[in-house]
């Protein structure tokens with residue numbers, strides 16, 4: 001039975017005592033009120049688990065109190081036992097209308113009172129248990145639903161960040177073409193840079209996702225050249241200091257063009273655009289980053305880009321042979337370039353040579369893209 005509280009509302013002190021004496025030995029807590037007013041006051045302080053209510057009270061009718069309590073969602077679920085006299089014939093019908101749960105006739109029989117009280121409290125307890133169970137199940141369901149939604153959102157974000165459509169890759173490629181458009185050998189340069197980076201990345205043990213991203217973005221390294229005037233970009237011969245300062249800006253312009261994106265492809269492209277002229281010894285630009293502070297993708301593109309520039313004819317320089325170009329790269333290992341990247345390149349030098357040589361032939365270009 002526990003500590004269930006029963007409110008006894010009866011104007012007769014004697015009647016209240018009788019009922020109290022029946023109930024207290026059963027372990028119930030009893031609170032008593034002689035009037036409707038005092039009953040409502042008591043209930044404001046402590047909500048009972050059961051109410052035993054006399055029909056006739058000093059300040060009104062028990063039926064009215066019953067009706068009031070059953071119309072209030074706060075007290076609706078508290079079971080009520082109405083006590084009626086023999087001669088109150090219509091009370092039972094009125095009691096039903098007012099929402100009382102049980103009726104007992106005076107003089108109240110102890111066994112009957114205890115049985116009814118116990119039964120009503122049991123029903124109430126069960127009802128509360130079911131409510132609580134429902135509530136917890138709802139909560140549990142809600143938590144599961146929220147967790148599910150969160151997971152889906154995370155997956156969506158993840159896939160938005162990692163997945164890239166062919167159309168998107170194609171757009172990146174076309175942006176690379178736009179960036180290199182003023183160069184004679186645009187398509188060749190883009191393809192070679194991609195392949196050099198891929199071979200070096202594979203040799204370095206980089207995973208296929210990283211290599212896929214590098215493949216799609218490495219040729220965007222010079223996208224910032226869109227912002228460099230032709231008079232500088234296409235100037236034959238050496239640039240003066242002012243021109244060179246402007247030329248260097250293609251790194252920061254590129255990172256601005258590609259910056260602020262929410263996917264790993266453009267983020268990588270931005271990094272490459274910004275860092276592909278940094279040097280391992282810290283003497284590069286635009287930030288003078290040193291060693292492994294230079295992102296790996298920037299270090300890889302640095303080697304690929306310089307090798308490709310050396311082996312290509314540019315307005316400001318003649319073509320170097322592949323052997324001479326490789327020698328120059330090797331000389332820059334550990335100073336200009338990351339020695340590990342150079343080492344990876346030389347371990348795959350046969351393929352690097354093949355890419356350069358084959359690039360001269362158009363059929364090969366058609367084959368690889």
Ligand SMILES: [Fe+2]
Nearest residue numbers: 221222276277
């Ligand atoms: Fe560049």
